[in-house]
Amino acid sequence: MKDNRPFPPLKNDNLLRAARGEVVDRVPVWVMRQAGRYLPEFQELRKQHDFFTVCRTPELACEVTMQPLRRFDLDASIIFSDILVIPQALGLTVEMHAGVGPVLPQPICTPEDLKRLTPDGALSRLTYVGDAITMMRHKLDGRVPLIGFTGAPWTLMGYMIEGGGSKTMSKAKAWLTNYPEDTKLFLNLLTDVIVDYLEMQVTAGAQMLQVFESSAEHLSKEEFLLWSAPYLRRIRDDLVDRLTKKVIPAVPLIIFAKGAGHSLKEQSELGYDVIGLDWTVDPVEARAVVGPNITLQGNLDPQSMYCEPNELRSLATEMVHKFGKSRYIANLGHGITPQTPITSMEVLVEAVHNAL
Ligand code: CP3
Numbered sequence: 001m002k003d004n005r006p007f008p009p010l011k012n013d014n015l016l017r018a019a020r021g022e023v024v025d026r027v028p029v030w031v032m033r034q035a036g037r038y039l040p041e042f043q044e045l046r047k048q049h050d051f052f053t054v055c056r057t058p059e060l061a062c063e064v065t066m067q068p069l070r071r072f073d074l075d076a077s078i079i080f081s082d083i084l085v086i087p088q089a090l091g092l093t094v095e096m097h098a099g100v101g102p103v104l105p106q107p108i109c110t111p112e113d114l115k116r117l118t119p120d121g122a123l124s125r126l127t128y129v130g131d132a133i134t135m136m137r138h139k140l141d142g143r144v145p146l147i148g149f150t151g152a153p154w155t156l157m158g159y160m161i162e163g164g165g166s167k168t169m170s171k172a173k174a175w176l177t178n179y180p181e182d183t184k185l186f187l188n189l190l191t192d193v194i195v196d197y198l199e200m201q202v203t204a205g206a207q208m209l210q211v212f213e214s215s216a217e218h219l220s221k222e223e224f225l226l227w228s229a230p231y232l233r234r235i236r237d238d239l240v241d242r243l244t245k246k247v248i249p250a251v252p253l254i255i256f257a258k259g260a261g262h263s264l265k266e267q268s269e270l271g272y273d274v275i276g277l278d279w280t281v282d283p284v285e286a287r288a289v290v291g292p293n294i295t296l297q298g299n300l301d302p303q304s305m306y307c308e309p310n311e312l313r314s315l316a317t318e319m320v321h322k323f324g325k326s327r328y329i330a331n332l333g334h335g336i337t338p339q340t341p342i343t344s345m346e347v348l349v350e351a352v353h354n355a356l
Contacts, residue, residue, distance in 0.1 A: 007138065007205060013145065015076045015329060018295055019254075020252065026352075027325055027328055027330050028329050029075055029330035031345065032256075034072075035064045035068055036338065038337070038340040039071070045063065045064060052082075052085075058128065062132060062136045065080045069143065071345070072346060073350075075145075078146075078148075079129070079133050079136055079147065079201075089125040090119060090160075093105055101165050102159065103163065104162075104164060105163070108161050108186075111182035114189070119189055119193055123200060126197055126200065127200075129148075129200075145207040146208075148206030148209050149209060149210040149212060150198055151213075153186075153187040153188075153194065154187065154213060155214050155216070156190050157183075157186055157190060158172040158218070173218065195234075195238045195242065199239060208251050208252045208253075209251060211235060213257035214256070215258070221262040224260050224262070225266060228260070229266055229267070229270060236272055239253075255270060255274070259278060261281040264289045265290065273295055274294070274295040275290060275294055275295075276331065278333040278334055279298070279332075281333075282322075283296065283323045287323070293327075294327065295328065297331050298330075299319070299331070300332050300333060305341070305348070309344075309347045312344055312351070313347055316355070317355045
């Protein structure tokens with residue numbers, strides 16, 4: 001049964017205000033992969049349930065989404081799921097192997113294999129994500145905003161061709177030169193599903209959306225502008241069109257293109273409200289390139305979380321001073337890693353809130 005109750009009013013909206021360029025009470029902070037293996041309670045729950053069972057069961061997904069909020073004074077929650085639920089909805093098997101990561105046993109090898117994908121009805125196979133989002137909005141009781149997310153087309157195509165993570169993305173990159181036209185078909189097919197999926201997430205209650213182009217790091221600037229940026233632009237444009245036509249209020253959009261610090265100017269022209277930065281980018285230089293009308297997010301090196309508390313505190317404080325209080329959302333420059341001490345999260349959140 002669809003839950004149509006109105007959502008509780010938002011109490012801490014600093015994240016949304018930062019995204020819109022409004023004044024904030026404090027610099028908002030959240031952490032990519034804030035629900036995950038560094039938390040013993042997550043490990044405990046994972047002993048009992050398979051990874052994708054957690055994603056597919058709204059009660060479990062909400063429980064895991066809530067775990068970091070019980071411990072830390074975070075300014076956002078992010079719905080527990082994975083970018084690879086889209087390849088699953090398109091008919092590919094995706095398994096999560098302990099110590100390895102995602103495995104797709106029957107990857108897309110040649111353009112002929114694209115016929116195996118089932119874009120028709122893909123959205124209907126993702127309704128569990130919308131159900132989890134709606135349930136989570138009620139469970140949050142307005143404490144902080146809820147972020148929805150998706151993988152970007154190039155990143156998803158990479159996993160679908162490589163059959164999992166890859167150090168080089170060499171098979172996927174070979175498509176760019178060997179099958180440019182089929183690559184465009186593939187990326188457009190993914191873009192269409194992504195737009196449907198994000199619209200569904202907003203309808204379900206997502207208050208902000210992040211698009212993960214995590215594999216941008218494998219592309220040169222020229223390749224990024226050819227094979228990533230145009231699809232990122234279409235995701236934004238088509239989503240805004242859809243929401244406008246249905247008179248659904250738009251939500252802020254974040255683009256996180258890891259390793260694409262070479263194209264910050266171009267990213268700032270894609271229509272996104274927020275640009276996520278990895279730790280290789282200097283905050284002051286990034287601001288100079290993107291100008292005053294974009295919010296920046298990031299970008300502490302996840303490795304800094306292994307420093308002594310005093311050292312971590314000064315790194316986090318220095319980061320916030322470089323970005324400043326306006327149009328800034330504090331985060332790591334990529335996902336938090338499994339061995340991170342819990343105390344580092346406490347130190348990070350406190351340091352961000354007390355920096356300015
Ligand atoms: O708290 C949150 O941020 C929400 C949950 C979330 C997960 N995956 C849960 C997860 C989010 C936002 C993602 C996104 C995701 N998934 C990305 C983009 C972000 C990034 O890190 O670049 C990518 C590339 C994936 C694909 C994926 N899923 C990989 C490569 C792996 C294995 C590596 C790893 O960190 O384990 C996963 C597994 C995964 N996704 C875990 C979690 C908590 C750990 C798996 C487990 O519990 O066994």
